[in-house]
Amino acid sequence: MVALPDVEPATDRRLVDIRGLTVDFDMGARVSRVLHGIDLSIDKGEVVGLVGESGCGKSVTWLAVLGLLGPRAHVGGIATLGGEPLLGIGDERLSRVRGGRIAMIFQDPTACLNPVKRIGAQVCEALHLHRGIVGERARAEARRLLDRVGIAAAAQRMNEYPHQMSGGMNQRVMIATALAGEPDLLVADEPTTALDATIQAQILDLLREVRRDTGMAMVLISHDLGVVAENCDRVAVMYCGRVVEQAPAERLFEKPSHPYTRGLLAALPDLAGPTRRLESIPGNVPEPWNLPTGCAFAPRCGACRDFCTGTVPPYRAVAAGHLVACARAGFLHHAPSAQSSAVAR
Amino acid sequence: MTPLLEVRGLARHYRVRRPGGLWGRTAVLKAVDGVSFAIGRGRTLGLVGESGCGKSTAARLALGLLPATSGDVLFDGQPLSTRQDAAWRASRRKLQLVFQDTLGALDRRLPIGLQIMEPLDIHGIGTRAERLEKTKDLFTAVGLLPHMFDRYPHELSGGQRQRVVLARALVAQPALIACDEPISALDVSIQAQVINLLHDLREQFGVAYLFISHDLRVVRQVSDEVAVMYLGRIVEQGTPDRLFRQPEHPYTRALVSAIPVATPNRARQRIILKGDPPSPVDVPAGCAFHPRCALAGPRCRVETPALRSMPGGHRVACHLAGETAAAA
Known part of the structure; x- marks a missing residue:
């Protein structure tokens, strides 16, 4: 588990605090770690986006917090709701939180x-x-x-x-x-992925309206960077069971620092301007039981150096509220962004 | 020059029973209702629309996999039959189809190399050695590593399986591949790999695509021309640049405005449609879109608008097109 800087001290605005959350799945023959210490906090009334590709642990994080993973999962770390612990408090007390204070909606209604x-x-x-x-x-x-x-x-x-x-x-x-x-918090896990484009717009609009009226906080889990960009105050990007970057939404999409975040943004087709060749991230997401040593993204990373494969890069701040887990984040920061250096088709 | 594939007034109606089991009244479901388009050699036509709008059925009709209720399909200027005779089988070689669910499209008990080679065996192309060589060439052309030749589908990732499916579709040198949501099941970073691959394969083999997707961003990226479908009909058709920059049909406008974008600019105006698309069994009279359209007038409720040409080769099926462009 990585020791992380506590960037902002917990305030009374803080609703949910997750510190060093780990999840291990007991697969019989082996135990696979799918979450490697997640740190995430949600303030009251805030909308936090959680992005990443399938299998990165964005849904598992919340299923673990709400005790919905079943007996084969071993959950470690701390999660609190309004200062009260959530992990290991027993099903009876947890069931009052689930649906009551934290509600969850899923992809396939x-x-x-x-x-x-x-x-x-x-x-x-x-x-x-x-x-x-x-x-x-x-x-x-x-x-x-x-x-x-x-x-x-x-x-x-x-x-x-x-x-x-x-x-x-x-x-x-x-x-x-x-x-x-x-609820004080609604966890929306890919709420519009199974829906058509015009219906997606309706549902996202409805969620915005409901939030405005009730002031509840929301976690929006999505693989669609567009959906997250338009609906969230703050965004956390996950890769292989770790949060690799988090920042206020505008900042993240304007100045992405982690090579993975940059890669994801460069891989999206544009909606205007000349068509460019998409920059794809080479390779595939590694399996959780087969993670490379050091930075999990290193084998797919264009900016990888020797030291990247040695140790897991620590989480550090490159600006206020902008945290990145990349050893080279500071050096890459002023390099031309992936998008502007894209090769025109 | 004759286009590679031309489709005129294609329709496919199904007789269905309304709720009520055996006693329910029968009704006609118009899955595709008068669709016309043409695809040139080495060109890409993107077909977009929401689920149930008939885009997949249109592709199956165009490939001769499904008999049409009415309308014609011309492949290379010749009518394409849907009778499964020798001519039809020969045409299979030239027209291929790629689906979203790659695990379902591949045989789980056959190594992928042999699966890619299978079309060559079926059509009896070349000697065994030539087939194997050709398969291996294509194997690397789609970005698979030679040591994967004897792997089974479940041992590959989704992106790699999509490469296998594309290689298998390409091996018999088709003139056209219909791609039905080929990348929807893939992750963002892998989607970009496959989109680039589709582009490279087109450059390399001169194959044309009929590209079906609900993702407008992807369609804009790959297409030379885009057709938007709503309830079995094409409502707007044009170049991607024109269609996305200045959509004419109110439905296209709503679709384009509904695309979430990952750019910091949040000032974009969003049109939110009311309600769900109607069932294709109960297509509204007049313009099928009028119950959800904010601009619909009395004429839209009675008269079905035809797809008419606008300046610059753009085509729209809306009574108000041209007038509304100024207002938007």
Whole structure:
């Protein structure tokens, strides 16, 4: 585990604090470490984006914090919610946090809803569990919530089953269910990945609106840098079970410092201007049980030097609130960005 | 010069039953309803649209894999039959298809090298030694390492499998490859590798692509021409530059504005459409887009707009095109 500088001391604005979070999966023959000490904090009302490719641990981080990984996962480190510990407090206490103070929505809303229960009943169930509301009051509140998430004719839709609704509508139901517990934090794990472009825009707009009204904080997990850039205050980039860079969103997209972040941005096609040849990151993401020594990105990195493969680079600040885990971050900082040096096609 | 592939008024309707089991009334689902386009040699046509708009069905019709309800497909100026006879089998060699799910497209029990060679065996091209040599050449051309020749599909990553599928599609020297969401299942850094590969292969082998994707950024990157589909019809068609810079159809405008961009400039105006696309069983009368369109007038509710040409070869199916451009 890497010792990390505590950049900002915890304040009363701090909602969730994760320090040195590790997760090991017991695979029988071997134990694979998938998270190597995650440090992440969420302030009240803040939107933090978590980006990275599949398998980098962005979802596992939150599943671990909420105790949803099952008995084969060994979770280490510290996670607190409003100063209270979250890890190792037992299922009973944790289940009051889950859905109550921290709600989570997932990529495939249709798979998350119970196919044989009417959606009204599913929202009412969440209201009963987290706020103890039952009967006609619960139905009235469920109606209000469904109306809130933009479901037209909510009173009638409450009697429908998930298969009668579209994917976008089901995601709205999921959001309504998540809002039922009036959470302080909503963890949205790829909430729009399975949806069409115009529906994605609707859902992201809805999440923005809900946040403005309730002031809840949000973690937006996504592989889409565009979605993150447009919706987040702060962004953390993950690679192979580590946060390799984090910064305020504008800063990150303007001055990306880690070669991996730069690579990701250079790999995105543009929407305007002349078409350039995309700069791809060579190679593949290594498997968690087969990580290279030192910096996990070193074998794919154009700026790699000998010392990169020796030790895991420490996390350091290159500007206020901008942390990078790259031994060469300072030197690369003023080099022309990957995008401007792109070869025109 | 005749285009490589020309499609005129292509339609595919399915008879379906409305909810109600055996007693439900039958209805007609118009998956593709009058689509026309042409692809020149070595060119790329991008087909975009949301799920269920008929883009994959259009590609299958264009490749002769599915009989059309009406309309014609001309390949090299000759009508393409969908009867599975000798002529059809010969045409398979020239028209290939690549899918999103590579693990499903590959045989899990056959080494990848042999799978790439299989089309040559099927079409009886060259001697065994020539086939093997050709396969090995292509193997390196798509960026696979020679020692992977005897590997099995599950031993490769998603990006590598997509290379295998592309090599297999290319080995019999096709004139056209239809790529149905070829990179949607891949991670960002791997997507760029495959997009660049598609570009290089086109330069090297002169193959044309029919490129289907819901990702407009990717379509802009690879296409010479883009067609936007909505509920079985093409609503706008033009060069990627023109289409993305100045979309005419209100639907295209919403699509383009809905693309999230990773640039610090957040001042972009976003058009958010109301509601979901209607079911293709209940296509609205008039312009199919009118219930979600902010600009729809009385005429849009009655009369279906035809795809008409604008200056510069741009084509739009909207009654208001031209007038609305000034307002946007």
